[in-house]
Amino acid sequence: MLILLKPNTRKEQVLEIQDFLKNIGQESFYVQNPDAILAPNNKVAPDHERYSCISEIKEISTPYKLASNAYKTETSFEVNGVQIGTDYANIIAGPCSIESEDQIFEIANFLQKQQVKFLRGGAFKPRTSPYSFRGLGKKGLALIKSAGKQHNLSVVTELMDLSLLDEVMEYSDIIQIGSRNMANFYMLSELGKINKPILLKRGMQAKVTEWLLAADYILSGGNDKVILCERGIRSFDNLSRNVMDIGVIPLVQSLSHLPIIADPSHGTGDSKFVNQMAKAAMIAGANGLMIEIHPEPSKALSDGNQTLSFSQFDELMTDLELLKPAIKKPIDANYSLIID
Numbered sequence: 001m002l003i004l005l006k007p008n009t010r011k012e013q014v015l016e017i018q019d020f021l022k023n024i025g026q027e028s029f030y031v032q033n034p035d036a037i038l039a040p041n042n043k044v045a046p047d048h049e050r051y052s053c054i055s056e057i058k059e060i061s062t063p064y065k066l067a068s069n070a071y072k073t074e075t076s077f078e079v080n081g082v083q084i085g086t087d088y089a090n091i092i093a094g095p096c097s098i099e100s101e102d103q104i105f106e107i108a109n110f111l112q113k114q115q116v117k118f119l120r121g122g123a124f125k126p127r128t129s130p131y132s133f134r135g136l137g138k139k140g141l142a143l144i145k146s147a148g149k150q151h152n153l154s155v156v157t158e159l160m161d162l163s164l165l166d167e168v169m170e171y172s173d174i175i176q177i178g179s180r181n182m183a184n185f186y187m188l189s190e191l192g193k194i195n196k197p198i199l200l201k202r203g204m205q206a207k208v209t210e211w212l213l214a215a216d217y218i219l220s221g222g223n224d225k226v227i228l229c230e231r232g233i234r235s236f237d238n239l240s241r242n243v244m245d246i247g248v249i250p251l252v253q254s255l256s257h258l259p260i261i262a263d264p265s266h267g268t269g270d271s272k273f274v275n276q277m278a279k280a281a282m283i284a285g286a287n288g289l290m291i292e293i294h295p296e297p298s299k300a301l302s303d304g305n306q307t308l309s310f311s312q313f314d315e316l317m318t319d320l321e322l323l324k325p326a327i328k329k330p331i332d333a334n335y336s337l338i339i340d
């Protein structure tokens, strides 16, 4: 049951309803934007007359509640002056891994010239083999932050473990939760308590309901800034790294108010297909793209095969410009603030 509250409801009024729910043995979550109390398993409605701050009580029939568009119809927010979500789109680009000062500064410099506003790069890399390059760690975080600052780019980087939360909070503007951690539920609920947007990648085996339930772990803690990212799912076919699920974009948009972007780099695993799938995702209505780029993809320390060169990225940006009338969503709109 979702108890929607009138504007200007006071904290004491919220607590009174939560006490009522507690007394009948029901867990509840207070969320804002719009203000509501979610009592997911409750069947006994609090009395409207007694609690005058209640505007409406709704049953949400799906397992996920706060990610559902039955709770609200749209989510948009700003990151350093750039609009994300609803009718906006954003390009996030950068290397799979931060490899060196020269590499990340060269990429940041290139992206700034391309009018991109978000720089991605992993400092702690989830690698299948413990013997592969696993990132520069904390040194990488410091490098991406200073490259972002110098080139006016907001930083997106992955959080691999809660023990690193303070550092990743300090060095990033958006925290990425990778495919392998989508089902790390304890971690997700801790991210509900922070005030930083979370880019939640789809688990490589995750059904849409599971993905939206993962989002609910964050939303129910009170963090309403969640961006979903489709990055391909595993299939039986070993000719492609993943199956990029373009159909999931309109599907999720029919179920949820959350922004959804696409990562055709991991989605295809092959730089030859990234351009086409990036365009397909944007035409399908995505709120943006995450693209891996590198000055010399063949020398990248991770995911080189799916990484675009600068000229391939430039070509994609030109193609997207030509597709503007079909995409409709303004890309990286309202960028005004200087990152400090």
Ligand code: PEP
Residues within 6 Å of the ligand: 096, 122, 126, 177, 178, 179, 180, 201, 231, 266
């Ligand atoms: C990445 O973005 O580099 C990454 C590891 O992604 P995923 O979690 O989707 O595999």
Ligand code: MN
Residues within 6 Å of the ligand: 096, 097, 266, 292, 302, 303
């Ligand atoms: Mn990668």
